Amino acid sequence: MSKLEIHDILYKVEKPARYLGNELNSVHKQIDEKTVRFAFCFPDIYEIGMSHLGMQILYHLLNSQENVFCERVFSPAVDMEEEMRKNNIPLFGLESREAIKNFDFVGFTLQYELSYTNILNMLDLGEIPLFSKDRGENDPFVVVGGPCAYNPEPIADFCDIVLLGEGEELLVEIMEVYKQFKNTDYKRVEFLEKIASIQGVYIPAFYDVRYNEEGIIEAITPNNPNAPQKLTKRIIQNLDEVFYPEEILVPYINIVHDRVMLEVFRGCSRGCRFCQAGMIYRPVREKGFDRLKYLTEKLLSNTGYEEISLSSLSTSDYSNLDKLVRHLIDDYEKDKVGVSLPSLRLDNFTFELIQEIQKVRKTGLTFAPEAGSQRLRDVINKGVTEEDLTNAVEKAFDLGWSSVKLYFMIGLPTETLDDLDGIKELAFDVVGIYYQTDKEKRGKGLNVTVSASTFVPKPFTPFQWEPQDGLEEIYSKQRHLVEKLKRKNITFNYHDAKTSLLEGVFARGDRRLSKVLAEALKAGCKFDGWNEHFNFSRWMEVFQTCDVDPVFYANRRREYDEILPWEHIDVGVTKQFLIRENEKAKAGELTQDCRTDCSGCGVNHGFIGGIC
Amino acid sequence: MYKIRSRFTKKGDLIFISHLDLVRVFERAMRRANIPISYSQGFNPHPIMAFATALGVGVTSEAEYIDIQLDEKIELNDFIDRINAVMPDGLKIIKSKYIESTEDSLMAILKRSIYLVKVNLISELKEEFIIEQLSKFIDNEEIIEIKEKKKKNKDRYKRERNKVQETNIRPLINELMLFSVQGKELILKMNLVTGSVGNLKPETVMRKLEELTEIPMLLDSVRINRLELLKEQKGQFVELMEE
Ligand code: SF4
Numbered sequence: 092m093s094k095l096e097i098h099d100i101l102y103k104v105e106k107p108a109r110y111l112g113n114e115l116n117s118v119h120k121q122i123d124e125k126t127v128r129f130a131f132c133f134p135d136i137y138e139i140g141m142s143h144l145g146m147q148i149l150y151h152l153l154n155s156q157e158n159v160f161c162e163r164v165f166s167p168a169v170d171m172e173e174e175m176r177k178n179n180i181p182l183f184g185l186e187s188r189e190a191i192k193n194f195d196f197v198g199f200t201l202q203y204e205l206s207y208t209n210i211l212n213m214l215d216l217g218e219i220p221l222f223s224k225d226r227g228e229n230d231p232f233v234v235v236g237g238p239c240a241y242n243p244e245p246i247a248d249f250c251d252i253v254l255l256g257e258g259e260e261l262l263v264e265i266m267e268v269y270k271q272f273k274n275t276d277y278k279r280v281e282f283l284e285k286i287a288s289i290q291g292v293y294i295p296a297f298y299d300v301r302y303n304e305e306g307i308i309e310a311i312t313p314n315n316p317n318a319p320q321k322l323t324k325r326i327i328q329n330l331d332e333v334f335y336p337e338e339i340l341v342p343y344i345n346i347v348h349d350r351v352m353l354e355v356f357r358g359c360s361r362g363c364r365f366c367q368a369g370m371i372y373r374p375v376r377e378k379g380f381d382r383l384k385y386l387t388e389k390l391l392s393n394t395g396y397e398e399i400s401l402s403s404l405s406t407s408d409y410s411n412l413d414k415l416v417r418h419l420i421d422d423y424e425k426d427k428v429g430v431s432l433p434s435l436r437l438d439n440f441t442f443e444l445i446q447e448i449q450k451v452r453k454t455g456l457t458f459a460p461e462a463g464s465q466r467l468r469d470v471i472n473k474g475v476t477e478e479d480l481t482n483a484v485e486k487a488f489d490l491g492w493s494s495v496k497l498y499f500m501i502g503l504p505t506e507t508l509d510d511l512d513g514i515k516e517l518a519f520d521v522v523g524i525y526y527q528t529d530k531e532k533r534g535k536g537l538n539v540t541v542s543a544s545t546f547v548p549k550p551f552t553p554f555q556w557e558p559q560d561g562l563e564e565i566y567s568k569q570r571h572l573v574e575k576l577k578r579k580n581i582t583f584n585y586h587d588a589k590t591s592l593l594e595g596v597f598a599r600g601d602r603r604l605s606k607v608l609a610e611a612l613k614a615g616c617k618f619d620g621w622n623e624h625f626n627f628s629r630w631m632e633v634f635q636t637c638d639v640d641p642v643f644y645a646n647r648r649r650e651y652d653e654i655l656p657w658e659h660i661d662v663g664v665t666k667q668f669l670i671r672e673n674e675k676a677k678a679g680e681l682t683q684d685c686r687t688d689c690s691g692c693g694v695n696h697g698f699i700g701g702i703c
Numbered sequence: 704m705y706k707i708r709s710r711f712t713k714k715g716d717l718i719f720i721s722h723l724d725l726v727r728v729f730e731r732a733m734r735r736a737n738i739p740i741s742y743s744q745g746f747n748p749h750p751i752m753a754f755a756t757a758l759g760v761g762v763t764s765e766a767e768y769i770d771i772q773l774d775e776k777i778e779l780n781d782f783i784d785r786i787n788a789v790m791p792d793g794l795k796i797i798k799s800k801y802i803e804s805t806e807d808s809l810m811a812i813l814k815r816s817i818y819l820v821k822v823n824l825i826s827e828l829k830e831e832f833i834i835e836q837l838s839k840f841i842d843n844e845e846i847i848e849i850k851e852k853k854k855k856n857k858d859r860y861k862r863e864r865n866k867v868q869e870t871n872i873r874p875l876i877n878e879l880m881l882f883s884v885q886g887k888e889l890i891l892k893m894n895l896v897t898g899s900v901g902n903l904k905p906e907t908v909m910r911k912l913e914e915l916t917e918i919p920m921l922l923d924s925v926r927i928n929r930l931e932l933l934k935e936q937k938g939q940f941v942e943l944m945e946e
Contacts (some may be wrong), residue, residue: 102761102923103923106721107719107760107761108720108721108724111716111720113716113720113791113792114791115731115791173758228844341731343720343724343727343728344720344724345724345727348840349726391734394730394731394735395730395731395732395733395734395735395789396734397730397731397734426734427742427748459833544856552759
């Protein structure tokens, strides 16, 4: 393989440091015929991809393996892509500057549906055949994983291998099998058949999907004797024993999360009904205090970072949070290391802790009630009351804060205008509380930001059968809120409903969408998650050309007995549990945090046993 | 409180990192090297350090300077070794010395920069011709650079016309000479005003040369190397750390 000459084009592009590949703690290995080459691709620009903890973990994990060399690849920005195409430079691994089409594996992490066109564009730029069926013996295996891989059907035709669940053990097992194949005279299908029986491996080509006249799935059946009937995800039993990097890549340029990210636990026990992460990452598994203390020491001294963030789905639920934060402050305050705690919940909002942190670095203050009325919060099982919010805000203003962000979703099942008015009332209450706070104490310049994203029903959640609000409904709800929230000190932000529609189509899509994606690539769709690139009318033309109706996927109610595109995939939570939760949602009944009271989601059967 | 002044080089791939990136690289290198650096007060404490001037992205430099403030005194060699051990390839401290805390900042004393600028010619030219063209260029009393000043407008959909600013860059060129020409590769040496009194970039000089002289060149191929930063001392221009 030869090194590509990119030096000259680096003079022509914006932020050339994105493409250097020699950042602190990057890995550069000697390459010989035994080296298994893995391209870890993140289908978005560098600043986003580098902020992703999963990439940092798997990059260092793979490189810790003998004879495996994992390199990073991000979507080149538009200017870089242009230069690459002009100069016939195919997509390359950042570390070696060699074309990824000659690698053994090209892996993509599926973090959000709107990155699918970027995946196709990267394959195209990499000169790798788009469709799995068109790949030859010398092409790399295209492998995908990550949260969207639980319903990989819309991109299944482009993938050779789908990895279900947590990858730390699974990837290593696959590398071990592959080492036995590499440099032998094997056929692609032989390798795929060999790994098909590993738990967590899904080979889409080994399954046929049949549809009925209404376009609803009739059956999903294996067509290869090595392919299991039911595919089950992988899960890591013990988070203290699992691999975690002791050094992470430190970029030159500013990225979205430019700090040490320390994973404190996986899973979430809250059971919010809209939340896919809360369902697919069950059950809760924590890292112990000692392990975290050790990792902190290593990570800070190996990176020189000035900030550490405790990462998880709901950091205030970490059972040793108090002890851990105090330790971080006591031991690292002298080095001016800041601590940030994302995803704090307002019901157990520990102000004392936040105040401690303020001594080192000031952090923003955000609350996520998600819905405006108690009724709707009960529907989605967000166990937060108005009182929780007002108490927390009162305290915050008392302590000198003056800017508060409130996050909501619109388009939730059963939502009415009354629920939207609840958003207004909450926001106005917050303003009222500010003016009631002692002038001496409160900060200057009140700023309440209300953000409303559009709800998109996701697979493996209790709302997976629900129709997503149509564009017109969302528009009118947004207009309603714009009117209601016109007030000094309140800023209202909302998402573009069109991108949410597209997200909804692909979230619950099936294999027939692959031709839509291929067509979208031809039409020039990419970076759909970026406002400046997203082109809705072009997408609608693509759907029309392909004779696919987005409404069928996004805005249609499914029956409980409908075979869903992800029916053959088992993520642990059972269908019965999801149905039960959906029914409880309709009745406005709450489900307890499953740390106190197991709600019988099913993940303790066969997956992990013992913990729950 | 102690202050160390150092000279360092920026080469190789590291020329592609911006000035802000460089600041972060230094901050983090200092932490990894366990240098007892002083921090600013306030909510977002920052290591106290100051550079002479920012270097453009893509420019190589033999002569960058930084002042770093420490809480404890450490051996200079130790300081250099520890930082260089954790610096990425391409960044290297060449020399350091302690300075008085009352000493003028690097930014304040900086007056001039010396650059080598390489460019590809469209056709081969005789040395004499280039020299003649350069002296014609330098003989101009005025060389006007027109700069569009972008209006910082929050609403990017409102298109307001940008203001145009004209500057005579001739007084900012102290020296411009032929360094070498081999085939189509031309190298110029220039001494330009830099710092608080004025700031002329070699790219601008090249653009003007292309526009005003008969030296046909490919501006895309311009490669710049900063050789020296100079201060004024007893009527002489000398390197910034000269005693
Ligand atoms: S089995 Fe029970 S305790 Fe375990 S994740 Fe599911 S609901 Fe929670």
